[in-house]
Amino acid sequence: MDATDLPPGLDGNLVEFVKGGCEFEWQSYTKTRFYTNAFVINGNKLLLGFKKRGFGANLYNGFGGKVEPGETSAQAAARELKEESGIDAPLEHAGVLIFLTEGTDWAFHIDVFSAHSHTGVPTETDEMRPEWFSLTEDSLNGNDDRLGISSSSDLPSIPYSKMWADDIYWLPHLVEGKKFRGRADMVKDGDQFIMRKFWFGAVC
């Protein structure tokens, strides 16, 4: 894909999965803040955390936070995973997401990581309550959550309606092991954020 067709902030040889909000302009920004987000898979289970406080409270997400000065994003991802869930995992880089929120001039740059094994027992912390979810096909692609039916396994389905709006567009690709990139410009709708303009794609 021609780099000039990509949202500002993304580059490389990318193939589009999905886009929306074509009638809007991309929001401009002058600063970038670096964050991480880590997802641990164990066979047909995915570990998510219910965020108890702070930005994104009451949503399920991977484990992550700010990259501190002097840290690489991989180091930050491992530290945040341990701090928020009590486990260690051999994290690998899976994707990059750029998010903007209305009224700010800075972008979240989120390095997303995944792992297929871990050591330790996921443990609730002040910030996150870890829970395992089913990775059956209907759970992963959001059919179960959309239809409000429980998963065919003994674990709950992935709770997309209680996650950031963008997650359903890239989480299935992360689980399939595809590297991805994406950007979403968010606006506030009541007490939640919805995507005004977005683009998600795979790295060739």
Ligand SMILES: Nc1[nH]c(=O)nc2c1ncn2[C@H]1C[C@H](O)[C@@H](COP(=O)(O)OP(=O)(O)OP(=O)(O)O)O1
């Ligand atoms: N639209 C979005 N979709 C998504 O899946 N994750 C998002 C997101 N916007 C932000 N995040 C993630 C990135 C990161 O893992 C988390 C925000 O980190 P935190 O709230 O933990 O940051 P803090 O500023 O509290 O940093 P720490 O104090 O270092 O934890 O939310």
